[in-house]
Amino acid sequence: xxxxxxxxxxxxxxxxxxxxxxxxxxxxxxxxxxxxxxxxxxxxxxxxxxxxxxxxxxxxxxxxxxxxxxxxxxxxxxxxxxxxxxxxxxxxxxxxxxxxxxxxxxxxxxxxxxxxxxxxxxxxxxxxxxxxxxxxxxxxxxxxxxxxxxxxxxxxxxxxxxxxxxxxxxxxxxxxxxxxxxxxxxxxxxxxxxxxxxxxxxxxxxxxxxxxxxxxxxxxxxxxxxxxxxxxxxxxxxxxxxxxxxxxxxxxxxxxxxxxxxxxxxxxxxxxxxxxxxxxxxxxxxxxxxxxxxxxxxxxxxxxxxxxxxxxxxxxxxxxxxxxxxxxxxxxxxxxxxxxxxxxxxxxxxxxxxxxxxxxxxxxxxxxxxxxxxxxxxxxxxxxxxxxxxxxxxxxxxxxxxxxxxxxxxxxxxxxxxxxxxxxxxxxxxxxxxxxxxxxxxxxxxxxxxxxxxxxxxxxxxxxxxxxxxxxxxxxx
Amino acid sequence: xxxxxxxxxxxxxxxxxxxxxxxxxxxxxxxxxxxxxxxxxxxxxxxxxxxxxxxxxxxxxxxxxxxxxxxxxxxxxxxxxxxxxxxxxxxxxxxxxxxxxxxxxxxxxxxxxxxxxxxxxxxxxxxxxxxxxxxxxxxxxxxxxxxxxxxxxxxxxxxxxxxxxxxxxxxxxxxxxxxxxxxxxxxxxxxxxxxxxxxxxxxxxxxxxxxxxxxxxxxxxxxxxxxxxxxxxxxxxxxxxxxxxxxxxxxxxxxxxxxxxxxxxxxxxxxxxxxxxxxxxxxxxxxxxxxxxxxxxxxxxxxxxxxxxxxxxxxxxxxxxxxxxxxxxxxxxxxxxxxxxxxxxxxxxxxxxxxxxxxxxxxxxxxxxxxxxxxxxxxxxxxxxxxxxxxxxxxxxxxxxxxxxxxxxxxxxxxxxxxxxxxxxxxxxxxxxxxxxxxxxxxxxxxxxxxxxxxxxxxxxxxxxxxxxxxxxxxxx
Numbered sequence: 001x002x003x004x005x006x007x008x009x010x011x012x013x014x015x016x017x018x019x020x021x022x023x024x025x026x027x028x029x030x031x032x033x034x035x036x037x038x039x040x041x042x043x044x045x046x047x048x049x050x051x052x053x054x055x056x057x058x059x060x061x062x063x064x065x066x067x068x069x070x071x072x073x074x075x076x077x078x079x080x081x082x083x084x085x086x087x088x089x090x091x092x093x094x095x096x097x098x099x100x101x102x103x104x105x106x107x108x109x110x111x112x113x114x115x116x117x118x119x120x121x122x123x124x125x126x127x128x129x130x131x132x133x134x135x136x137x138x139x140x141x142x143x144x145x146x147x148x149x150x151x152x153x154x155x156x157x158x159x160x161x162x163x164x165x166x167x168x169x170x171x172x173x174x175x176x177x178x179x180x181x182x183x184x185x186x187x188x189x190x191x192x193x194x195x196x197x198x199x200x201x202x203x204x205x206x207x208x209x210x211x212x213x214x215x216x217x218x219x220x221x222x223x224x225x226x227x228x229x230x231x232x233x234x235x236x237x238x239x240x241x242x243x244x245x246x247x248x249x250x251x252x253x254x255x256x257x258x259x260x261x262x263x264x265x266x267x268x269x270x271x272x273x274x275x276x277x278x279x280x281x282x283x284x285x286x287x288x289x290x291x292x293x294x295x296x297x298x299x300x301x302x303x304x305x306x307x308x309x310x311x312x313x314x315x316x317x318x319x320x321x322x323x324x325x326x327x328x329x330x331x332x333x334x335x336x337x338x339x340x341x342x343x344x345x346x347x348x349x350x351x352x353x354x355x356x357x358x359x360x361x362x363x364x365x366x367x368x369x370x371x372x373x374x375x376x377x378x379x380x381x382x383x384x385x386x387x388x389x390x391x392x393x394x395x396x397x398x399x400x401x402x403x404x405x406x407x408x409x410x411x412x413x414x415x416x417x418x419x420x421x422x423x424x425x426x427x428x429x430x431x432x433x434x435x436x437x438x439x440x441x442x443x444x445x446x447x448x449x450x451x452x453x454x455x456x457x458x459x460x461x462x463x464x465x466x467x468x469x470x471x472x473x474x475x476x477x
Numbered sequence: 478x479x480x481x482x483x484x485x486x487x488x489x490x491x492x493x494x495x496x497x498x499x500x501x502x503x504x505x506x507x508x509x510x511x512x513x514x515x516x517x518x519x520x521x522x523x524x525x526x527x528x529x530x531x532x533x534x535x536x537x538x539x540x541x542x543x544x545x546x547x548x549x550x551x552x553x554x555x556x557x558x559x560x561x562x563x564x565x566x567x568x569x570x571x572x573x574x575x576x577x578x579x580x581x582x583x584x585x586x587x588x589x590x591x592x593x594x595x596x597x598x599x600x601x602x603x604x605x606x607x608x609x610x611x612x613x614x615x616x617x618x619x620x621x622x623x624x625x626x627x628x629x630x631x632x633x634x635x636x637x638x639x640x641x642x643x644x645x646x647x648x649x650x651x652x653x654x655x656x657x658x659x660x661x662x663x664x665x666x667x668x669x670x671x672x673x674x675x676x677x678x679x680x681x682x683x684x685x686x687x688x689x690x691x692x693x694x695x696x697x698x699x700x701x702x703x704x705x706x707x708x709x710x711x712x713x714x715x716x717x718x719x720x721x722x723x724x725x726x727x728x729x730x731x732x733x734x735x736x737x738x739x740x741x742x743x744x745x746x747x748x749x750x751x752x753x754x755x756x757x758x759x760x761x762x763x764x765x766x767x768x769x770x771x772x773x774x775x776x777x778x779x780x781x782x783x784x785x786x787x788x789x790x791x792x793x794x795x796x797x798x799x800x801x802x803x804x805x806x807x808x809x810x811x812x813x814x815x816x817x818x819x820x821x822x823x824x825x826x827x828x829x830x831x832x833x834x835x836x837x838x839x840x841x842x843x844x845x846x847x848x849x850x851x852x853x854x855x856x857x858x859x860x861x862x863x864x865x866x867x868x869x870x871x872x873x874x875x876x877x878x879x880x881x882x883x884x885x886x887x888x889x890x891x892x893x894x895x896x897x898x899x900x901x902x903x904x905x906x907x908x909x910x911x912x913x914x915x916x917x918x919x920x921x922x923x924x925x926x927x928x929x930x931x932x933x934x935x936x937x938x939x940x941x942x943x944x945x946x947x948x949x950x951x952x953x954x
Contacts, residue, residue, distance in 0.1 A: 091812060098622045098815055116617035125609050125616070128824065132605035139602070140593035140793035145575045175652055175818040182817050190690070191668055208816045213667070316617035318823040335568060338575055339685045340659050341652040345822050346795040347605065 004045035007036055011046065012055060015066055022377050023288075023370075026056060026064040073380050073393035076254075076405040076441070078228070081199035081218035085239065086434040088210035093413070093431055094203055107457045109444040110416075110425040112252065112401055115371065116316045120364035124315065127351040139347040145338045147173020147323070148346070151353035155323055158356060161291060162249075162284055163298030164307070166325050172337055173344045176322040177282040177310035182208045183340060184278045184306045184324060185245065187332040189214045193242040196235060196275075198227045200403065200432035200441070202252045205245050205280065209434075216434040217241065223394055223403070226251065226258035229265050236273040243276050249293045250283035253403040253432055253443040255396025257287070263296045270304055276329065281309040282322075285365055287398035288373040303328035311352055313399070314365065319348040372400045378449035379458065386462030388469060400447045405440065409472035410465045412442040418464045424457045481522035484513055488523065489532060492543055498851045500765075503533060503541040550857050550870035553731075553882040553918070555705070558676040558695035562716065563911040565687035570890070570908055571680055584934045586921040587893075587902040589729065589878055592848065593793045597841035601792065604828040616824040622815045624650020624800070625823070628830035632800055635833060638768065639726075639761055640775030641784070643802050649814055650821045653799040654759040654787035659685045660817060661755045661783045661801060662722065664809040666691045670719040673712060673752075675704045677880065677909035677918070679729045682722050682757065686911075693911040694718065700871055700880070703728065703735035706742050713750040720753050726770045727760035730880040730909055730920040732873025734764070740773045747781055753806065758786040759799075762842055764875035765850040780805030788829055790876070791842065796825040849877045855926035856935065863939030865946060877924045882917065886949035887942045889919040895941045901934045 001009070011032075014020055027035070032043045047064050050056045057067045097110055131139055146152070152168035159166055174180040181204065189195060191213030197205060199218035209216045217235055220228045226248055235241060248258040248266075258266070270277050279296050287293055297307040306329055310322030321344065326333040355361055379402060383393055387406070394403040406412060412428040419426060429441025448454060478486070491497055504512070509520045524541050527533045534544045574587055608616055623629070629645035636643055651657040658681065666672060668690030674682060676695035686693045694712055697705045703725055712718060725735040725743075735743070747754050756773050764770055774784040783806055787799030798821065803810040832838055856879060860870055864883065871880040883889060889905040896903060906918025925931060 094815075095808075095812065098811075111619070113619070116614050121614070121617065125614065128609035128616070129606040132602050132609060137593050137598070137602065138795075139605070140598065140795045142588070142590065142794045175822070178816065179818040186688070204816065204819070207812075211663075211813060211816045317619045317819075318615075318617045320818070320820070320822040331572075334575075335572065335684075336688060339655065339681065339688045340817060341656040341797070342681070342794075343797070345652070345797040345825055347824065348822055 003038055004042045004049065007032065007038060007043060007046035008049040010036075011050060015055060020066050021374050022066050022068045023373050024066045025062075026066065028063060068377065072395045073384060075223040075395060076392045076403060078220055078222045079199045080220050081433065081437060082435045085194040085215035085217040088206050088216055088434040089436055091207060091210065093428065094207060097425070097427065097431070106420070107424045107453050109457060110427040112313065112445050113317065113447060114313055114315075114400065115368060115447050116318070118364065118368055118371070120360065120367045121316065123358065123360045124351060124355045127354045128347060131347055131350050131354075139350065141346065143173075143343045143346040143349060145343045146334065147171070147344055148349040148353055150357065151321070151349045152323075154353050154356040158285070158361070159325070162281065163294035164325070170325055170330065172324045172326060172330070172334055173349060174310070174322040174324055174337060175320045175341060175344050176312050176317070177280065177308055178204050178208070178322070179337070179340065180308035180310065180322045180324045181205055181245070181278060181280060183333055183336040184308055184326070184329070185209065185212055185214070185243070186336045187329050188243045188276050188278070188306070194239050196232065196241050196244040197434075198246055198251070198254075200253055200429065200438055202247060202280070203427075203431040206432070206434055209245070214242075218434055221254065222256070223254050224256050225262055226256045227266070229262060229269065232266070233269055236269065236275065241273070241275055243278060244270065245278040245280070247280040247283070248296055249281055250286055250396060250398035252283060252399070253394070253401055253427075255394040255399065255401060255403060257293045257397055260294060263294065264299055267296055267299050267305070271302060277305045279305050279307050281307055282313050283399040284309065285314045286369060286372060286400070288369055289397065292398075297325060300327065306333070314368070315352065315355070315361070319352065320344070321348050321352050369398075372447065375400055375446045375449040376402070379444070379446035379454065382455055382458040386458050388462070388465050400445055402444050402446055404442050404444060406442065406465055407469060408440050409469045410440050411468065412440060414468060415442065415461070415464055418467075419461060422460050422464075424460055426461070480515055481519045481526065484509065484515060484520060484523035485526045487513075488527060492532060497543050499543050499545050499854050500847070500850050501543045502539075503543065505540060545854060549872045550861060552700045552872060553869045553880060555699045556676045556697050558697060558910065558914060559912050562671040562692035562694040565683050565693055565911040566913055568684060568687065570905065571684060574902070574904065574908070583897070584901045584930045586934060587904040589790065589922050590794060590924060591790055591792075591877065592845060592924050593795070595841065595845055595848070597837065597844045598793065600835070600837045601828060601832045604831045605824060608824055608827050608831075616827065618823065620650075620820045620823040620826060622820045623811065624648070624821055625826040625830055627834065628798070628826045631830050631833040635762070635838070636802070639758065640771035641802070647802055647807065649801045649803060649807070649811055650826060651787070651799040651801055651814060652797045652818060652821050653789050653794070654757065654785055655681050655685070655799070656814070656817065657785035657787065657799045657801045658682055658722070658755060658757060660810055660813040661785055661803070661806070662686065662689055662691070662720070663813045664806050665720045665753050665755070665783070671716050673709065673718050673721040674911075675723055675728070675731075677730050677906065677915055679724060679757070680904075680908040683909070683911055686722070691719075695911055698731065699733065700731050701733050702739055703733045704743070706739060706746065709743070710746055713746065713752065718750070718752055720755060721747065722755045722757070724757040724760070725773055726758055727763055727873060727875035729760060729876070730871070730878055730904075732871040732876065732878060732880060734770045734874055737771060740771065741776055744773055744776050744782070748779060754782045756782050756784050758784055759790050760876040761786065762791045763846060763849060763877070765846050766874065769875075774802060777804065783810070791845070792829065792832070792838070796829065797822070798825050798829045846875075849924065852877055852923045852926040853879070856921070856923035856931065859932050859935040863935050865939070865942050877922055879921050879923055881919050881921060883919065883942055884946055885917050886946045887917050888945065889917060891945060892919065892938070892941055895944075896938060899937050899941075901937055903938070
């Protein structure tokens with residue numbers, strides 16, 4: 001065996017043993033050459049061999065990476081929701097899910113919860129402790145209704161990565177993204193109005209629509225490119241639509257990011273039909289690749305896009321720090337925010353501002369982007385192995401949510417009921433539609449694949465799905 | 478001079494020098510006897526002399542107190558608002574006030590801000606720091622939508638003091654009282670509905686009514702006994718009223734607490750006409766005398782009263798911890814709260830829960846109740862001395878807000894504009910009405926009378942008021 005073959009074999013073994021994961025960056029050529037006491041060109045030959053074997057890939061100007069050994073999953077089909085505005089149903093199921101949140105024993109795949117135990121969050125809790133103790137007791141006073149100055153400056157800085165150049169005064173701090181969405185929706189609609197959503201669509205948005213007395217018009221949505229612009233244009237022609245509410249980047253639940261050209265075309269449509277867009281970007285910073293995709297807001301020159309986001313998914317949900325960049329609707333949105341909750345708690349705003357300003361946020365993102373991509377791949381692997389044939393899975397390029405289409409016989413509400421008896425919860429598909437569609441879909445959160453409970457939960461979901469299929473078939477035999 | 482006269486003179490001197498303030502408790506008889514090396518009966522004789530001189534009073538089973546040397550102020554008259562439902566105006570003035578919140582240099586009498594520098598709050602910031610650092614990182618996770626279990630238990634315990642016996646499950650934690658009021662209002666009304674308020678009425682409630690598309694019907698209100706029940710009954714007969722929104726205890730801005738018999742009669746009316754009550758009790762715990770007044774909720778056997786409160790006024794506003802005890806409307810209010818902001822930040826909930834559980838809240842209340850009563854008396858004294866003749870002042874029995882009726886010629890919006898140029902802000906009366914009434918009224922916050930800036934501000938307000946009166950008179954001369 002030649003020297004470069006030996007090096008290649010060693011590397012291959014390490015990959016097989018899981019020392020390097022799929023998508024991981026491999027050591028630099030110089031580093032390996034030092035480690036193995038071989039020449040640079042020997043390492044290059046070894047890497048060349050592994051590329052030829054389809055084990056790794058070279059990314060220009062970046063380095064060598066372990067190749068994904070599994071093909072992307074088979075994706076769900078483009079959705080075909082009801083073609084008229086609907087009053088949103090399904091509240092009771094959601095309520096059920098909320099009420100169960102407290103239960104400690106469950107493997108909760110149902111909620112979109114980030115990894116709050118990441119080591120890179122340690123500076124945040126330290127900052128919170130330090131700020132709590134500061135002598136001037138700032139943290140006990142009201143914050144300005146629009147939010148902390150420092151935080152708004154830092155958010156403006158972070159938003160540059162998504163292509164936005166926004167002045168801190170054009171930012172309003174909220175209690176998480178839900179308050180951002182809810183206030184925006186209240187500001188631009190009135191009861192009886194029609195709002196466009198993608199389909200499937202995040203249940204928090206869908207239900208916020210319901211509670212405002214507004215109707216939801218669901219538009220067919222592709223699992224990779226997002227909302228169908230053709231269908232949307234038809235809808236604009238047909239209905240007096242007052243707003244669009246979309247999650248165009250690292251969508252929840254489908255995982256898609258709309259290509260830039262689609263984002264631009266969408267904005268053109270909005271301008272032509274004079275419709276505001278509420279853009280939910282809460283998963284935007286969790287894109288696996290850099291630079292992160294641009295927001296639609298970044299293309300907007302008319303102040304038409306209301307960008308809503310938060311650090312609930314990218315830092316931690318319990319801190320409840322979100323924001324709105326309200327465009328031309330600032331005055332009205334500010335009023336709604338003020339009368340909804342006056343202001344957002346001060347301590348967490350100050351802590352997050354310092355966390356970003358001191359460079360910890362970027363460091364944290366680097367860490368979790370890699371982790372979540374690893375988690376996605378691991379869980380997709382298990383789903384492929386464990387779920388019944390015919391299962392289709394989304395293939396997100398950011399975040400930590402998977403949208404899973406089960407065989408038609410599997411009712412995910414029933415699956416959830418049975419899973420709960422085994423200490424596992426999922427988010428049933430019907431939650432993600434105004435009309436109760438997606439009966440045989442589920443959304444699962446795939447954070448922390450190194451926890452054995454996660455793999456075990458997928459095994460259980462596979463067994464239960466097969467049980468349900470068998471029982472559905474029984475009467476027909 | 479006899480021995481008891483000497484002791485009396487010493488005490489009198491201490492009072493005159495401000496060592497003991499009006500309303501302060503004096504040392505015990507035993508304590509004084511030890512201090513002066515005199516007999517118990519000598520001290521009793523000394524106290525007797527001071528009582529006869531009208532300097533102190535004896536309160537049965539409590540001790541000796543410095544008597545209030547000034548008579549209560551002349552109160553504003555019962556209000557006579559417009560007698561039909563109105564769409565609320567005045568948003569722009571409020572917006573102005575909000576936007577100015579950040580300005581550091583102002584003596585802000587405009588906002589209802591408690592003393593966040595009280596020594597008795599030190600354990601709170603310590604708890605916040607400790608909890609931030611706790612190893613399990615609990616503080617970063619979502620709290621249950623209804624709020625922390627421990628906190629809800631503690632609130633249920635605190636509410637016993639207001640006569641309420643409520644199970645922790647009947648409590649929903651919110652981001653301050655504003656979110657509590659806003660969610661309650663959204664749950665029980667629809668756009669176009671009519672809601673009853675007292676008059677004057679807290680601008681946060683009035684504007685929350687506006688933003689829900691609801692109309693406000695203002696009811697005449699007495700400065701000592703609150704809303705006129707006769708007028709309310711007439712309103713129930715005349716209009717299809719969907720809810721009442723009142724602050725029956727330590728009212729903002731008027732300061733009244735409805736007598737128990739009025740609270741009971743009000744509840745009877747609500748039951749008879751099948752109308753829910755949103756009871757804002759945010760100043761309830763700040764009553765100067767114990768036991769604190771009962772809430773209307775405490776008399777409610779039908780689940781008709783939605784109690785809204787928070788620790789923003791009794792602990793600190795920046796922590797944003799409020800709550801709702803929603804009665805029979807729980808399910809709907811829970812849904813509105815969830816879709817407004819998912820859940821309330823965890824850290825501050827945990828810190829407040831421990832603050833109460835460890836007995837610090839009671840200790841803090843004892844301290845601030847005394848301080849705020851002292852502040853009230855001091856500021857009323859200055860107002861009487863400095864403001865033009867004809868000025869009337871409310872006489873609250875709790876909290877730290879004064880409602881001041883200025884001579885008719887004084888437009889408080891203009892007064893505010895001029896005061897701001899001198900670094901002082903007030904809350905103009907028109908903010909407290911749907912129709913822009915109370916043009917010659919202002920609300921001022923009288924916390925921290927030991928700060929010389931507060932007395933100086935009152936002096937300035939007096940000068941500016943007289944200026945305005947002179948200018949108004951000029952054209953007629």
